[in-house]
Amino acid sequence: xxxxxxxxxxxxxxxxxxxxxxxxxxxxxxxxxxxxxxxxxxxxxxxxxxxxxxxxxxxxxxxxxxxxxxxxxxxxxxxxxxxxxxxxxxxxxxxxxxxxxxxxxxxxxxxxxxxxxxxxxxxxxxxxxxxxxxxxxxxxxxxxxxxxxxxxxxxxxxxxxxxxxxxxxxxxxxxxxxxxxxxxxxxxxxxxxxxxxxxxxxxxxxxxxxxxxxxxxxxxxxxxxxxxxxxxxxxxxxxxxxxxxxxxxxxxxxxxxxxxxxxxxxxxxxxxxxxxxxxxxxxxxxxxxxxxxxxxxxxxxxxxxxxxxxxxxxxxxxxxxxxxxxxxxxxxxxxxxxxxxxxxxxxxxxxxxxxxxxxxxxxxxxxxxxxxxxxxxxxxxxxxxxxxxxxxxxxxxxxxxxxxxxxxxxxxxxxxxxxxxxxxxxxxxxxxxxxxxxxxxxxxxxxxxxxxxxxxxxxxxxxxxxxxxxxxxxxxx
Amino acid sequence: xxxxxxxxxxxxxxxxxxxxxxxxxxxxxxxxxxxxxxxxxxxxxxxxxxxxxxxxxxxxxxxxxxxxxxxxxxxxxxxxxxxxxxxxxxxxxxxxxxxxxxxxxxxxxxxxxxxxxxxxxxxxxxxxxxxxxxxxxxxxxxxxxxxxxxxxxxxxxxxxxxxxxxxxxxxxxxxxxxxxxxxxxxxxxxxxxxxxxxxxxxxxxxxxxxxxxxxxxxxxxxxxxxxxxxxxxxxxxxxxxxxxxxxxxxxxxxxxxxxxxxxxxxxxxxxxxxxxxxxxxxxxxxxxxxxxxxxxxxxxxxxxxxxxxxxxxxxxxxxxxxxxxxxxxxxxxxxxxxxxxxxxxxxxxxxxxxxxxxxxxxxxxxxxxxxxxxxxxxxxxxxxxxxxxxxxxxxxxxxxxxxxxxxxxx
Numbered sequence: 001x002x003x004x005x006x007x008x009x010x011x012x013x014x015x016x017x018x019x020x021x022x023x024x025x026x027x028x029x030x031x032x033x034x035x036x037x038x039x040x041x042x043x044x045x046x047x048x049x050x051x052x053x054x055x056x057x058x059x060x061x062x063x064x065x066x067x068x069x070x071x072x073x074x075x076x077x078x079x080x081x082x083x084x085x086x087x088x089x090x091x092x093x094x095x096x097x098x099x100x101x102x103x104x105x106x107x108x109x110x111x112x113x114x115x116x117x118x119x120x121x122x123x124x125x126x127x128x129x130x131x132x133x134x135x136x137x138x139x140x141x142x143x144x145x146x147x148x149x150x151x152x153x154x155x156x157x158x159x160x161x162x163x164x165x166x167x168x169x170x171x172x173x174x175x176x177x178x179x180x181x182x183x184x185x186x187x188x189x190x191x192x193x194x195x196x197x198x199x200x201x202x203x204x205x206x207x208x209x210x211x212x213x214x215x216x217x218x219x220x221x222x223x224x225x226x227x228x229x230x231x232x233x234x235x236x237x238x239x240x241x242x243x244x245x246x247x248x249x250x251x252x253x254x255x256x257x258x259x260x261x262x263x264x265x266x267x268x269x270x271x272x273x274x275x276x277x278x279x280x281x282x283x284x285x286x287x288x289x290x291x292x293x294x295x296x297x298x299x300x301x302x303x304x305x306x307x308x309x310x311x312x313x314x315x316x317x318x319x320x321x322x323x324x325x326x327x328x329x330x331x332x333x334x335x336x337x338x339x340x341x342x343x344x345x346x347x348x349x350x351x352x353x354x355x356x357x358x359x360x361x362x363x364x365x366x367x368x369x370x371x372x373x374x375x376x377x378x379x380x381x382x383x384x385x386x387x388x389x390x391x392x393x394x395x396x397x398x399x400x401x402x403x404x405x406x407x408x409x410x411x412x413x414x415x416x417x418x419x420x421x422x423x424x425x426x427x428x429x430x431x432x433x434x435x436x437x438x439x440x441x442x443x444x445x446x447x448x449x450x451x452x453x454x455x456x457x458x459x460x461x462x463x464x465x466x467x468x469x470x471x472x473x474x475x476x477x
Numbered sequence: 478x479x480x481x482x483x484x485x486x487x488x489x490x491x492x493x494x495x496x497x498x499x500x501x502x503x504x505x506x507x508x509x510x511x512x513x514x515x516x517x518x519x520x521x522x523x524x525x526x527x528x529x530x531x532x533x534x535x536x537x538x539x540x541x542x543x544x545x546x547x548x549x550x551x552x553x554x555x556x557x558x559x560x561x562x563x564x565x566x567x568x569x570x571x572x573x574x575x576x577x578x579x580x581x582x583x584x585x586x587x588x589x590x591x592x593x594x595x596x597x598x599x600x601x602x603x604x605x606x607x608x609x610x611x612x613x614x615x616x617x618x619x620x621x622x623x624x625x626x627x628x629x630x631x632x633x634x635x636x637x638x639x640x641x642x643x644x645x646x647x648x649x650x651x652x653x654x655x656x657x658x659x660x661x662x663x664x665x666x667x668x669x670x671x672x673x674x675x676x677x678x679x680x681x682x683x684x685x686x687x688x689x690x691x692x693x694x695x696x697x698x699x700x701x702x703x704x705x706x707x708x709x710x711x712x713x714x715x716x717x718x719x720x721x722x723x724x725x726x727x728x729x730x731x732x733x734x735x736x737x738x739x740x741x742x743x744x745x746x747x748x749x750x751x752x753x754x755x756x757x758x759x760x761x762x763x764x765x766x767x768x769x770x771x772x773x774x775x776x777x778x779x780x781x782x783x784x785x786x787x788x789x790x791x792x793x794x795x796x797x798x799x800x801x802x803x804x805x806x807x808x809x810x811x812x813x814x815x816x817x818x819x820x821x822x823x824x825x826x827x828x829x830x831x832x833x834x835x836x837x838x839x840x841x842x843x844x845x846x847x848x849x850x851x852x853x854x855x856x857x858x859x860x861x862x863x864x865x866x867x868x869x870x871x872x873x874x875x876x877x878x879x880x881x882x883x884x885x886x887x
Contacts, residue, residue, distance in 0.1 A: 126579065208495070
């Protein structure tokens, strides 16, 4: 051993970095340095003051790792870090990799420091001290590593509006008037009783559920070595002792009689809840009623019922297959790309969009989740038939002169027969309700996709179809 | 409620809140008190204590009141229960939160409530508490507000202004169970609120054309809770339901809470031991959904009669049903496939991929990198290891079965 640097307890990282940089610049091999800080048998050589001829460059990753490792209490930490520096220079493997023996070691040291800091942030318990002005608090904490300095930044950011002190066996941090300072540590300072501590104990004892004891989960996250400085842990033995008995009492007591007066409150509330009306008197009542619809199982998958929009006396009704993804979320039909496309194309064909009633064959969104998105699925025949209840109601209240069926589901809903649709495109047929239905093809298939992949040919065809509907309404008064 | 002390109120209203499993205080907006105020948030959450039930205490989890006009059979606070009732004033909640916070007991407040008078009245009282913490006391810590079913969209919007996280509980995995056990709750309006919270959150993240951010809305997103074991829904149905909630409403978390006996129980629900192992397996499966690229249907292939195997974890159960895909060459396999190896976690896989860029990995490297080798070795091949015959062995599942345990004397 030729060099034996000694490093201070405070500002350890900067001090270590300076020494390591100097030694590396003189190309001093790891075996020539004793990092233990204990004087050996021989007088060590002085650390060179001037920078040597060799360049010392390190990666960000190394700096980040060493910034953590230096606070570990392992006596070999500095030697390990220097060895890693040395190997980086010699290009001897990757001493920072988890699969390297040294790298793994360094990562474990850093991890242990990180965990200790995290536990300090969690388990420091402040007691209030008497103070005439700014509020003052003090805590005693016993960390495993030398982490008070790196661990204090968190408290500076969190408790900037009060004075506090965290004492540890080696070091004490004081934060006064917004300025941090470090002093020699020592023994546990006297901490006065704190009124909030009793409330905290009350909370701890009552938030605990005696019916689910999981002591291992608790011990792995709150290791016993920290318990002596956590006031609430004193309650644990009695909480455990009583737990079984409390659960047994619950079980013995069994179901209890209903509290007097409860039934009246329940009845009153339930009577005020919205219900399905069997015979709604107008479109508005029908819409309200539809919110409770459970005629098929789609209601469980979808968010909510999406009802048609438009005036009750519209001449034209447009029926599409089902609401789209966004319409399902907002509950508003035509909220989204499809609505915008429909508005533009019908207006292009001569319509005043606000005079059209637009609705869907099936009023709940059907989909399957895939890669975090909801992919629309076509409703099946049974679902379409269940939903006729509502579509027929809309037809009966609006009594449109023409209904435009956009897609397969609307054709099945309006005419029952969904066969050979390609051949029937553009045809005028008689619907189940007795009125005229025009089969429009441009929007058939998935409506969201149709709206997204708008291209020239599609738009021309759609406007063409809407124009024919426009002409029909003009000529058939 | 004259004469009841703050301590007694706290006892009643924390006891009433303990059946909600959610405790997260992570994510969200980065804030601290260096420019005034008290508190900070935005890093990883901190658990300040643990109770013997294995649950962490991160937030002061209390009810504003346990008076309630709803009659949910699984809930200790239902209108028909004879439990002792109490109500906090706004200042009491605010003071408790701030004083606990200053002593570093908690990360913030998780406020829920029984429903008094009406949903809107209750919600607006809760919003008042959050507003007081933020606006009057400049509190920068974490706030989680439970939204009240059927509260108006305006109040939800206001709650999102002050809270880091909002949540509304779906309570039970199937609509019909909700209607049976919680007759005043309506699954469709609960979902509509979740949809609103998703859209508000997305709108708040979008910049307007002037580059200014829209008004804030619950930066730590939303979560929900499902009670497990109070109805007969099987695990596959539960996972399908969770997967719809994640994709539809962009939930950060779905919490599964094993139905646990309550004092003063309802005749509608028998008291049983809470199915803690089932809850644990569901959380594991939930992790597979969110971080490992599994779909609910894939997890279902490892289930038995619709329920997850309680003896082995769901990923292992899946792998045992898909032995044709294994053993996997660790040096060549894609990230997606490596994530499916039992015993490899997300971090392990990332380390493996980083390390194999430099050189070919050997069996010994797996241990160093932190893989659970005992589990993984039947499913991988790499220099230094070849699982001869194991993968085809009919007895492979027994390798992973729990060791028989000595029976205890009564």
